[in-house]
Structure formats: structure tokens, C-alpha cells
Amino acid sequence: MDTTTRRTLWITGGGSGMGRAVALAAARSGWAVALSGRRRDTLEKIVQEISAAGGAALALPLDVRDRDALTAAAEQVVATFGGLDALVLAAGQNSPRRRWEDQGMEEFESVVATNLTAVATTLDAALPHLRRRGGAVVAISSYAGWSFQPGAGVAYSASKTAVSSLMRTLNQQEAVHGVRACHLCPGDVATDFLEQRPQVPDEAARALMLTAEDIARTVEFVLESPAHVRVDELVISPLSQA
Ligand SMILES: NC(=O)c1ccc[n+]([C@@H]2O[C@H](COP(=O)([O-])OP(=O)(O)OC[C@H]3O[C@@H](n4cnc5c(N)ncnc54)[C@H](OP(=O)(O)O)[C@@H]3O)[C@@H](O)[C@H]2O)c1
Numbered sequence: 001m002d003t004t005t006r007r008t009l010w011i012t013g014g015g016s017g018m019g020r021a022v023a024l025a026a027a028r029s030g031w032a033v034a035l036s037g038r039r040r041d042t043l044e045k046i047v048q049e050i051s052a053a054g055g056a057a058l059a060l061p062l063d064v065r066d067r068d069a070l071t072a073a074a075e076q077v078v079a080t081f082g083g084l085d086a087l088v089l090a091a092g093q094n095s096p097r098r099r100w101e102d103q104g105m106e107e108f109e110s111v112v113a114t115n116l117t118a119v120a121t122t123l124d125a126a127l128p129h130l131r132r133r134g135g136a137v138v139a140i141s142s143y144a145g146w147s148f149q150p151g152a153g154v155a156y157s158a159s160k161t162a163v164s165s166l167m168r169t170l171n172q173q174e175a176v177h178g179v180r181a182c183h184l185c186p187g188d189v190a191t192d193f194l195e196q197r198p199q200v201p202d203e204a205a206r207a208l209m210l211t212a213e214d215i216a217r218t219v220e221f222v223l224e225s226p227a228h229v230r231v232d233e234l235v236i237s238p239l240s241q242a
Contacts, residue, residue, distance in 0.1 A: 006032040006056055008081040009223070010074070012064055012122055013090030015042035017191030018140055021212035022088050022219045027055035029220065034058045034077040036070075037091065056081070064091045064118035065110070074125035084129035086223050089119050090140040094196040098153030108155040115159035119166055127174070134178020134227055137170060138219050139163050146185035146235050164233070171232060180230035182222045186215055187237030208240040 009026050013019035014035030020042075023033045027050040035043045035057065043059035050057035058080050062069035077084055093114040097103045119139055130137070144152035145160030152160075167183040174181075188194075190206040201209075214236065222231045 006030055006081065007085040008032045008034065008077060008083055009086045009088060010034040010036070010060075010077050010084060010126065011088045011090060012036045012118070013092060013140070014088075015039050015046065017090070017193060018186075018189060018212045018215040018219075019088065019090035020046055021216035022090065023057070024050065025213070025216040025220055026223070027053070027057060029224070030055075031086075032056035032058075032081045034060055034073070034081070036060045036062050036064070036073055038063050064122065065113045067121050070118070070121050071125045074122075074129065078129050083133055084126055084135060085133050086136045086138075087122065087126050087130065088138045088140065088219060089122060091118060092140065092142075092193070094153055094156045094193070096196060096198045098151070098156065098198065100154060103154055111153075111155035112159045115156065116162050116166075119163055123166070123170065127179070130179050131174070131177035136223050137167070137179065137181040138184050138222050139167055139181065140215070140219075141167075141183050141185050143185055143187045143235070143237065143241075145183065146233070167232070171230060175230070178227060182231045183233040184215075184218065184222070185233065185235045186210060187235075187241040189215060208238055210236065210238045 009031045011019045014023050015037035027033050040061040047057040047059045060073040093111050095107050141163045142160040144157045145163050164183050167181040170181040188209040190209040194201050
């Protein structure tokens with residue numbers, strides 16, 4: 001199939017966890033997918049996997065805290081696939097140092113830059129293209145962006161809570177262009193992200209959590225909804241979530 005006839009999805013944090021699962025599911029459904037993250041090798045492996053199955057994929061390694069890199073990547077997605085129909089923002093960071101008594105401002109700024117500023121920067125780069133096609137946006141936020149979670153961390157909670165505002169301003173201002181955004185708030189998901197907790201969950205605890213594929217299915221529901229349907233916010237948790 002000519003890649004320019006496929007719908008195009010750009011995913012930040014596409015090299016692992018939920019971003020990777022979203023990429024594989026979307027590619028199976030016929031989307032061309034562009035993947036960004038810092039680790040080139042993990043992105044390239046997914047591109048190979050998708051290509052081997054007859055799909056279309058592109059690796060765009062970058063650090064989401066680098067505004068110029070995001071701008072260039074948005075242009076490259078469009079140059080390669082002919083446009084942009086959807087954006088999934090999955091790149092995220094936390095730290096084991098989550099309390100005022102042990103966190104440092106350097107790390108605080110990095111978490112906010114990754115979880116919040118980069119979401120705005122990616123949107124700023126992608127919106128001119130999304131407006132042309134009435135595109136969909138899914139921000140993988142967090143339970144901590146939906147309700148206060150004491151263990152989530154100072155910087156993480158602040159940054160994810162603010163992502164909700166970004167999605168609401170998008171929906172309020174960009175609907176006129178057909179752009180719709182979803183603030184997706186997962187509870188515990190068994191991914192590498194758990195390694196950033198002060199107490200890393202063991203296998204038994206992970207077995208009770210959501211999987212990255214559960215989130216991919218949820219994202220697919222949002223992306224495949226008809227153009228007049230906006231899913232403003234979704235909270236998804238494992239049955240065991242406290
Ligand atoms: N797992 C959970 O329990 C959970 C629950 C709620 C919400 N979330 C959120 O879900 C999202 C996805 O996380 P995940 O659970 O799927 O874990 P993950 O596999 O660790 O995914 C995080 C992704 O973000 C990318 N990333 C981090 N910093 C980056 C940077 N500066 N520039 C570019 N990419 C960056 C990582 O790629 P590189 O390291 O290659 O850059 C990685 O692919 C995150 O936003 C997280 O906050 C997770």
C-alpha cells in the first residue's frame with residue numbers, strides 16, 4: 001500500500017511500554033506510525049517488526065525536551081507520510097525521589113519538561129498538521145493527573161495534573177478545526193516505568209496491574225471513534241487498584 005494513503009499516527013515514548021503497544025496495535029489496523037523516544041535501537045526494532053508485517057513505520061529518535069528536534073520531527077512525519085491524523089503523547093518521567101524532603105529542583109525541572117512542557121511543544125509542532133485533517137490527540141497522563149495520589153510525587157503530580165488543562169484548552173479552542181483531545185488517566189500499568197518507584201513492585205504485584213495492551217486497546221477506541229465523537233477524559237484502572 002502507498003504510505004501516503006494510510007492514516008498517520010505520531011507517538012512520543014513509542015519505543016517501550018504503552019507507546020510501543022499503541023504503535024503495534026495501530027500498525028495492525030493500517031495506520032502508518034512514527035515513533036519518537038531517545039533510544040534509537042528500541043525504535044528501530046519496532047519499525048522492523050511493523051515493516052516485516054507489511055506495515056509502515058518510521059523511527060524519529062529525539063529527546064522531547066528538545067524543541068527544535070520536535071519541530072523537525074513533525075515536518076519529517078508529514079514529509080514521509082503526507083500528513084498527520086493523530087498524536088499519542090506517551091513520553092514520561094518520574095523519579096524515586098518524590099517528596100519535598102528528598103527531591104531536587106534539577107530533577108523537578110526535568111520531570112516537568114518531559115511530562116508537561118514537551119506535551120505542549122509537541123502539540124505546538126503538530127497542530128498545524130492536525131488541523132488540516134481534524135486530528136485526534138491522546139495524552140497518556142495518569143491517575144495522578146485525574147485525582148491526587150499521595151505516592152506519585154511532587155513534580156509528577158503537578159505535571160500530570162496540568163496535562164488535563166492542556167487537553168481542555170485544546171478541546172475548547174481547536175474543535176473548530178475538528179481537533180479533539182483525550183486526557184487518558186491510567187492507574188497501575190506493568191511497564192518499565194515501575195522501575196522509577198521508590199519501592200519497585202515485584203512480579204506478583206505486576207501480575208495484577210493493567211498491561212500496555214490494555215492501554216493500546218483504549219487508545220484505539222479513542223482514535224477509531226467517529227470524527228464527531230470526542231472522548232474528553234478516560235480513567236482506566238486494574239480491578240485491584242486501591
Ligand atoms: N506504568 C504506569 O503505571 C503508568 C501509570 C500511569 C501513567 N503512566 C504514564 O504512561 C506513559 C508511558 O509510560 P510507560 O508506563 O509505558 O513506561 P515506559 O515504557 O517507561 O515509557 C516511557 C517512555 O517515555 C520515553 N521518554 C522518557 N523521557 C523521554 C525524553 N526526554 N524524550 C523522549 N522520550 C522520553 C521513554 O523512551 P526513552 O527512554 O527511549 O527516551 C519511554 O519509551 C508515561 O507518560 C507515564 O507517565 C504510566
